[in-house]
Amino acid sequence: MARIGIVGAARALYIGSFLHLSGCQVAYVVSDSLRDEVTAAERILVSDRKDRRFEVPAEECQLLTDVAELAAEDVSLDFLIVSVKACATERLAESLKHMDGKVVIVSLQNGVDNTETLRRILPNTTVIAGMLPFNVAHLPNAHFHQASVGPVFLEDCEEASTLAQILIEAGMNTQLSGNMTGLLYGKHLLTLVNAIAALAGASLQEILADRTYRSGVLARCISEGLA
Incomplete structure (x- = not known):
């Protein structure tokens, strides 16, 4: 045991x-x-x-x-x-x-x-x-x-x-x-959506379902993080 x-x-x-x-x-x-x-x-x-x-x-x-x-x-x-x-x-x-x-x-x-x-x-x-x-x-x-x-x-x-x-x-x-380093950084970048949702006053589901937020904001944040 x-x-x-x-x-x-x-x-x-x-x-x-x-x-x-x-x-x-x-x-x-x-x-x-x-x-x-x-x-x-x-x-x-x-x-x-x-x-x-x-x-x-x-x-x-x-x-x-x-x-x-x-x-x-x-x-x-x-x-x-x-x-x-x-x-x-x-x-x-x-x-x-x-x-x-x-x-x-x-x-x-x-x-x-x-x-x-x-x-x-x-x-x-x-x-x-x-x-x-x-x-x-x-x-x-x-x-x-x-x-x-x-x-x-x-x-x-x-x-x-x-x-x-x-x-x-x-x-x-x-x-x-x-x-594991790649996985941890990947999750770290994806959790940026939490800050976007808080600033937008919207749920995670709403943010991810909205192309403007998904490709216009979140994608740019991830790109900047990777840079």
Whole structure:
């Protein structure tokens, strides 16, 4: 049975729930408010666009609120999945120094520099780059819904092959890639549409359906980013 820690918010609870259901021992590190929400709901509810829907009882979830608790709880992990915002990566890495060289870290984050930040601060740790092309909506009462599609991508290496098999057995489509840098930059460029939608006061669907925005604005932003 794989022992996996996962740090983050909606995506962390979503991925962790699949791993838990497959028999993995999962330790979640989340905010106080998210822990309280799961406790009040008495479960984590997960759903996706394929009409999969299941619950994980709160009493079965090891919900921590500080990565230091991983050491305090004497949890020996095979993998630690990091799914925090890019701006929090350096602070998180500093707080993980007590685990340097003791666990394989997997970065499933937006942004392109997270893996290098983790490797710089944790030089004795194997750090695997990864990417989630889909988003997870945080709905009321600890409900987490995969609102778009795509496989989990992991950097092609021996340790990632092991985790990929675990994720596949848990029901998550997972692929190994020898070009994680390209994938991360590609997603980074595509997320420019979020800023365009915010400025236009329109939904992503409206922006992508409108040729003026799609080819006149988004395409130019991507071209400038590639330059």
